[in-house]
Amino acid sequence: MSDNPVHERIASDVAENDVLLYMKGTPVFPQCGFSALVVQVLSNVGVKFTAVDVLQDSEIRQGIKEFSDWPTIPQLYVKGEFVGGCDIIKEMYEGGELKSFLEEKGIALEEV
Secondary structure (H helix, E strand, C coil): CCCCHHHHHHHHHHHHCCEEEEECECCCCECCHHHHHHHHHHHHHCECCEEEEHHHCHHHHHHHHHHHCCCCCCEEEECCEEEECHHHHHHHHHCCHHHHHHHHCCCCECCC
16 A cells, blocks of 8 residues: 555554544543544444544554545544544434444444
């Protein structure tokens, strides 16, 4: 993909995790309201996900914005595909599209 080791690491993480959220903080202790909202939405639809705390690594924090060409965090990836940030995830959830999108991608959802 590139000679950028940060982008290679991100690409590897995205490829290895079916549902991956780059966020500020952790799912248990989000460090911003947007990250907290996406964690709540994902929990509400019953999807298991892996989270990367961008506050722990400034290279990842900047690198993920370049990798996706998306200026804000959080960022959600499903089966290697960039889905979007907080506003997009919220709109998909409120419109009932998020659950069906995840099911179409073959992501198992738990009853909530």
